[in-house]
Amino acid sequence: MLHPDRCRMLATLGLMALLSACASTPWSSAPPQNEELSQPSASELGQRPQPPCAWSQVRGxxxxxxxxxxxxxxxxxxxxxxxxxxxxxxxxxxxxxxxxFKALLRRPLNGVCREPELYLVAPL
Structure with missing residues (x-):
């Protein structure tokens, strides 16, 4: 029969080996992915993405x-x-x-869009 101090020592060494095996990451032969994927996205940074612009159109x-x-x-x-x-x-x-000129005027409906846009169609 083993002495209790030896049993504790073996149990401690076994536990340390088990924990170190769980903490290590497996080796991968795949090359690292693009750096763009590792950068945080706008949602991770707490910024909300801008909604697409909505426009109204008027002919005139x-x-x-x-x-x-x-x-x-x-x-x-x-x-x-x-x-x-x-x-x-x-x-x-x-x-x-x-x-x-016949024209089309596009006005933004939400605040994130640019200024109104004028499209000239044909001279009168």
């Missing part, structure tokens, strides 16, 4: 009020009817102050 007429200072006409001022909205949009080549 856009009148060219003034041409921009730049020679490329990229900052022209337009007046959109109905609604008398004043917008900035590039002027088409060959257009002059007072020209009118």
């Amino acid at each position: 007429v856009a009148k060219l009020v003034s041409l921009g200072q730049a020679p490329d006409r990229s900052r022209a001022t337009w007046q959109f009817f109905p609604g008398d909205d004043i917008l900035f949009h590039p002027a088409p080549p060959g257009s002059q102050v007072g020209d009118e």
Whole structure:
């Protein structure tokens, strides 16, 4: 029969071996995945993802009020009817102050979207 001190020593060594075996991770031959997967996502950081933009659309007429200072006409001022909205949009080549165009005005319905967008369809 074994002495009680030896039994305790063997039990302690066996318990330590068992715990160290459970704590180690198995070896894997697979290469590590992309680093993008290891980065925390927006939901993990506590940030809420932005909802997609919702737009309203209005068909009407856009009148060219003034041409921009730049020679490329990229900052022209337009007046959109109905609604008398004043917008900035590039002027088409060959257009002059007072020209009118069929147009589509898209306005954002929620606050995270950009400013209204003007689409010129055809000259009148």
